[in-house]
Amino acid sequence: MIWLIFLIILSLFFLIEIVVRIQFSRCTSKVCLIGKTAVITGGSSGIGFQTALDLACRGCKVIIADKNVSDDIRERLVSESRNPQIYLEFVDLASLNSVRKLAERLKESEEKVDILINNAGVGNMADMLTEDGLNSIYQINYYGSFLLTHLLVGIGFQTALNLASRGCKVIIADKNVSEDIRDKLIRETGNQNISLEFVDLISFSSVRRLAEKLKKSEKKLDILINNAGTGKGPDALTEDGLNSTIQINHYSSFLLTHLLVDLLKKSSSGRIVFTSSALSHFHNFSSGDAKNGKIKEKMKIFDYNNSKFMQIVVSDIFAMKLKKFNITSNAYHPGIVNTGIINQAVRDARGLWESLLVYFLLCLLFLYGKTPEEGAQTAIHLAISKDVEGVTGKYFGETTPTPKPRGAYNKAFCEGIWNASEVVVKLRPEEKL
Incomplete structure (x- = not known):
């Protein structure tokens, strides 16, 4: 019972902190990102896409790593940002092997990565284990991005x-x-x-x-x-x-x-x-x-x-x-x-x-x-x-x-x-x- 109360209090603290941190404001920085390279997971839609668009408008080289890669996404980003340095890479975060392959490709193709945004995630999936024997939601939302970060930095x-x-x-x-x-x-x-x-x-x-x-x-x-x-x-x-x-x-x-x-x-x-x-x-x-x-x-x-x-x-x-x-x-x-x-x-x-x-x-x-x-x-x-x-x-x-x-x-x-x-x-x- 004591542990349950402790867990509830900790969770409430966690949620309060998130609410305090989330402010409905817009980034006002005018920083130029020409010469910088960013990798964004799950950048083909939603928050990831808008983030990729903003960085691209600042001159950043943007690499979108996603399971659903489409040339339409690249063309739209290039059209709206007028930045041709937009690249697509396939990754399935439900597979740690796929994450490792992505990291290897990036290490071969890129001299450096200035920004890594682990954006990809899911809210719900079929109740089944991944090929790595893990809960699919945990693997996509946490383990996959954690492994990618670990492979690129330390x-x-x-x-x-x-x-x-x-x-x-x-x-x-x-x-x-x-x-x-x-x-x-x-x-x-x-x-x-x-x-x-x-x-x-x-x-x-x-x-x-x-x-x-x-x-x-x-x-x-x-x-x-x-x-x-x-x-x-x-x-x-x-x-x-x-x-x-x-x-x-x-x-x-x-x-x-x-x-x-x-x-x-x-x-x-x-x-x-x-x-x-x-x-x-x-x-x-x-x-x-x-x-x-x-x-x-x-x-x-x-x-x-x-x-x-x-x-x-x-x-x-x-x-x-x-x-x-x-x-x-x-x-x-x-x-x-x-x-x-x-x-x-x-x-x-x-x-x-x-x-x-x-x-x-x-x-x-x-x-x-x-x-x-x-x-x-x-x-x-x-x-x-x-x-x-x-x-x-x-x-x-x-x-x-x-x-x-x-x-x-x-x-x-x-x-x-x-x-x-x-x-x-x-x-x-x-x-x-």
Whole structure:
């Protein structure tokens, strides 16, 4: 009964916010969009068509992605806007495979996408599952557009793009390495110094192989951004016998940072950045959960929160231990960002608790969510800004330090997490700091 009341109150808050936001006014901006490219899903009719028409009138190149593509629509838009740069692309949002094909075509044909408008949606459909085994309304209205957004952008990509545009040599280490990503970064920045390296953070052996390759190929390392993460890893234990979510989000970045410290020491002012989360404030650790080289794991629903809290803890200790080498270490939370982690959380939600949490996150995403480009700004700030030169051991929100979660100031508890992490990743004596 309590949960039902909570759900009703949350829904009312959600609806009130929507009503407050919706104002029956017209966009008065005179901005010119010549040179810009926009992708609009469901742009063949209604709101999508009117949006496409407005952008086209401003000189924007408009790509309409829809299931019902017709040359009549293109001809009408060209006629009314006098802009010939109108293109039609087929996509069926009821098929994730179709979404992926659209994303691949766009990545091949477009140098950049400035505006992505996820407009397509349905109010009602036949009560049947899609080819992906999902509720058809949810897939068309949410999953399809979320996947498309994730395929075209991400915090890590936006961070790499920004650093590359400043002339930085960028090495992207990921499980999903694609030459398309490298080619796109080079096209948009003109910087040829971009490399791709494979790493599977679910495997300590893979992390060690990456570190060995970097130590052989690089003379120094100026910036290490531990950005990779997952909302929920596979239920099975990893090859190292560990909880997959915590290994990907915490242990592997802890190990990688240790293995690359010697390269960071060769920089005049090395910087380490950990992408944490505001959900770290909702961890369920108590002060006695990290001792004797072990970290007590509790309810799986807290795996993500706990792993992000652990990142803040070890970032602080890296800061303390490496300060004498002029290496800084800071953690940050990017806010609520429209990335694959929330998409994954929606897909993997099980039971009442997880479903309620995901519903709450989706409300927050709608109301206050950021694009990946916006979410990447704090990482970029910590990586390059002179304002944080010498600043270390902090937890940032936006571009200013923010209070850390409870327990982060408990020295004995934090040292317990550090010591247990050393044991779990099997650091050799010479690798310890």
